[in-house]
Amino acid sequence: MAEVKVYNLDGTEKETLKLSDVVFKASINENVIKDVLTSYLSNQRKSYAHTKTRADVRGGGKKPWKQKGTGRARHGSIRSPLWVGGGVTFGPTKERNYKVKINKKLKDRVMGMLLTDKLASNNLIVVDTLKFETPKTKTLISTVKNLLTKLGKEMKGRGLVVSEKDDNLKLSSRNITRLDYAVAGDLSPLSVVNNEYLVIDSKSLKGLEKRILKDKDKK
Numbered sequence: 001m002a003e004v005k006v007y008n009l010d011g012t013e014k015e016t017l018k019l020s021d022v023v024f025k026a027s028i029n030e031n032v033i034k035d036v037l038t039s040y041l042s043n044q045r046k047s048y049a050h051t052k053t054r055a056d057v058r059g060g061g062k063k064p065w066k067q068k069g070t071g072r073a074r075h076g077s078i079r080s081p082l083w084v085g086g087g088v089t090f091g092p093t094k095e096r097n098y099k100v101k102i103n104k105k106l107k108d109r110v111m112g113m114l115l116t117d118k119l120a121s122n123n124l125i126v127v128d129t130l131k132f133e134t135p136k137t138k139t140l141i142s143t144v145k146n147l148l149t150k151l152g153k154e155m156k157g158r159g160l161v162v163s164e165k166d167d168n169l170k171l172s173s174r175n176i177t178r179l180d181y182a183v184a185g186d187l188s189p190l191s192v193v194n195n196e197y198l199v200i201d202s203k204s205l206k207g208l209e210k211r212i213l214k215d216k217d218k219k
Contacts, residue, residue, distance in 0.1 A: 004119060006126045006202050009143055011150025014128050017202055023212050024119050026112040033189070036110040039100040040190040047098065051091030054079050060086075107189065108212045114192045115208070123197040125151065130163040130201045135171035144179060144199060157196030162187055163204050184208060 002024035006015045054060075060079030067074050075082075081089045118124040125147065132139060145155045160180045163169060173181035182191050184204035192198060 002119065004124060004126050004205075006128055007147065007151070008128055009130075009147060011147050017126060017205070019119075019205075020209055020213060023112045023209050024116050026109070026116045028113045028117060032106070033110050033113060033193075036102055036107055036189055037193060039102040040188060042098045042100045045098040047092070047094050047096045049092040050094040051088040053089075053091075054081060054087030057085070057087045110189045111187070111192070111208065112212050114189055118192065118198050125197060125199045126202050126205055127199065128202055130161065130169060130199070131166065132168045132172060135168040137172050137175050140169070140172040141176060141179070147199070148197070153197065158194065159197045159199060160191055160195035162198065162200040164201075 002019040002021055004017050004019060004024075005013055006017050008014050054077065057079040060077040064075050064078050065072060077083075077086075079086045081087050115124065127147070132143075140161075144159065144161070148155050155178070158178050158180070160182060161169060161173060162182050162184050165183045165185075169181050173179055180191065180195060182188075184200070184207055187208065
């Protein structure tokens, strides 16, 4: 059975937490991980490029000249795509949909793979609690930095702090460029991948484990 050490915020080892092998010793499939991460990025994508067709361009209601007898080519509107200032044929529109559907069970399966990788690389840091009485950015930075130092790590890469919903943590972390905050129930695989180390309280970790196991049991 997989195990992980649980620390106090001062870096003192408190206990050893037993974890499910189904979640924390999952076989890693890089292609599946790529598909899920691509879906998250696609779903965040917004369409800004927009062109107008001849029906959208203002003006051009009147035929520019009569059909015959002028010696010029026949035209029905100055807003034809053939004219400067006319509409665009087959141009991009804001209505384009980039959404990619990924099943919830597959998302949780990938989450298990990523947690397995974090545990194997010793970048999964579990603490007994992540509660702060006041929203102080300086306190959060110093606490996480001291914790990593005690564990022989440096606060060089990006980090992610995960707990139950906590306004103090949210306010404390929003001005820190290298430290993100996420609620355990809303944690996405993309957030886990984008951060080198993961600081999470034991309750949230067991909640993630329970959610992944529950989806695996569904048929």
